[in-house]
Amino acid sequence: MSTSDGDDREVFVLSRPHGTVRARGRRRAFTDTAAARAALSTGDVRAITGAIPFDPADNAALVEPKVLDVDAAPLTPVPPTPREAVSMTAHPDPRTHRDRVVAAIKQIADGVVDKVVLARAVDIVIGQPVEVTDLLAALAGGNVDHNAFAVDVGAVIGDDSWLLGSSPEVLLRKTGQVVTCRPYAGSARRSADLTADRAAAEALASSSKDLAEHRFVVDYLRDRLAPVSSDLDAPSTPEVRSTGEIWHLATPIRATLRDPSVTALDLAALLSPTPAVCGTPSDVAAQLIRDVEDPRGLYGGAVGWCDDAGDGEWMVTIRCLQLAADRHSLRTWAGGGIVAQSDPQDELDETTAKLATVLNALGIAHA
Numbered sequence: 393m394s395t396s397d398g399d400d401r402e403v404f405v406l407s408r409p410h411g412t413v414r415a416r417g418r419r420r421a422f423t424d425t426a427a428a429r430a431a432l433s434t435g436d437v438r439a440i441t442g443a444i445p446f447d448p449a450d451n452a453a454l455v456e457p458k459v460l461d462v463d464a465a466p467l468t469p470v471p472p473t474p475r476e477a478v479s480m481t482a483h484p485d486p487r488t489h490r491d492r493v494v495a496a497i498k499q500i501a502d503g504v505v506d507k508v509v510l511a512r513a514v515d516i517v518i519g520q521p522v523e524v525t526d527l528l529a530a531l532a533g534g535n536v537d538h539n540a541f542a543v544d545v546g547a548v549i550g551d552d553s554w555l556l557g558s559s560p561e562v563l564l565r566k567t568g569q570v571v572t573c574r575p576y577a578g579s580a581r582r583s584a585d586l587t588a589d590r591a592a593a594e595a596l597a598s599s600s601k602d603l604a605e606h607r608f609v610v611d612y613l614r615d616r617l618a619p620v621s622s623d624l625d626a627p628s629t630p631e632v633r634s635t636g637e638i639w640h641l642a643t644p645i646r647a648t649l650r651d652p653s654v655t656a657l658d659l660a661a662l663l664s665p666t667p668a669v670c671g672t673p674s675d676v677a678a679q680l681i682r683d684v685e686d687p688r689g690l691y692g693g694a695v696g697w698c699d700d701a702g703d704g705e706w707m708v709t710i711r712c713l714q715l716a717a718d719r720h721s722l723r724t725w726a727g728g729g730i731v732a733q734s735d736p737q738d739e740l741d742e743t744t745a746k747l748a749t750v751l752n753a754l755g756i757a758h759a
């Protein structure tokens with residue numbers, strides 16, 4: 393990736409198993425998702441790439457690029473560069489996160505909310521500078537699908553920051569009038585031992601706690617998609633999919649849009665944030681999250697692209713980090729869905745396992 397200051401430098405890369413989308417140059421920047429949607433639908437802009445925030449009231453980091461290219465292959469992965477963390481500071485500390493989970497389980501028992509996704513952040517300072525290109529290729533190497541993204545968020549955040557990650561979760565992909573989604577929710581840590589790894593996947597597939605946690609996301613997507621679709625298919629039993637570190641429950645959803653003028657960005661705004669990152673009911677869960685967490689910014693939103701035909705793909709912004717302009721400081725996040733059957737220590741451990749995606753790609757040794 394070019395990091396020169398030229399007008400045509402790369403501003404967006406999304407690597408997926410079916411190909412890599414790259415955007416170069418910046419004609420316009422948008423902090424308001426609604427303004428970007430309007431510009432796309434009137435033909436004022438030819439494409440949009442970037443990130444929308446978790447909280448729709450926060451700033452998006454969207455641009456109209458000069459060039460949008462599609463390669464038929466995912467990124468070529470490279471092994472992570474070994475690095476040392478000068479400091480790692482958790483926000484909140486693990487004990488406080490666990491206490492928040494205890495409080496959330498009580499709110500569920502009291503009928504305040506059915507599911508809420510609580511997240512924690514870790515601020516890391518690294519001795520050696522982190523090059524965006526290297527980290528992106530290492531993120532692509534951490535999973536068999538070569539999922540990875542890098543978004544230049546400097547134009548809207550006000551410095552030369554990048555949002556990078558390796559999200560397994562497709563919020564939506566739109567081609568013509570066909571929309572597919574693959575929500576992920578419900579998790580089990582993977583094991584280096586093959587037998588234990590397989591057993592963890594099998595236990596996840598039949599875990600009533602994880603199946604309930606997953607169902608909230610599928611039901612939400614059905615409710616949001618049904619009014620705009622002429623047909624909608626969502627299997628009642630999820631499949632089990634893996635990242636490098638975690639097994640997840642996932643459901644492939646397919647819908648046909650009634651109105652062909654609805655764009656992939658319109659759908660991202662309609663669907664995000666799902667209960668995979670927020671909760672059920674959405675408004676109550678979002679308020680509970682706002683009450684206890686630091687503002688999430690772009691974590692928990694969506695990263696993706698939309699072309700002039702309205703087609704595109706948006707990933708849920710998880711397993712990600714925001715790299716500061718100094719290239720030494722970054723923030724990463726991990727969250728987990730809390731439901732009635734959640735166990736506070738298991739939920740804390742799950743966030744630790746999820747943080748490993750970013751730590752592994754950074755080449756930082758961790759327990």
Ligand SMILES: C=C(O[C@H]1C=CC=C(C(=O)O)[C@@H]1O)C(=O)O
Pocket residue numbers: 509511561576577578579640667668669710711725726727728729746
């Ligand atoms: C919120 C995150 O993961 C979501 C996606 C998959 C599984 C999840 C879970 O099992 O809790 C979360 O809903 C995250 O990685 O920060």
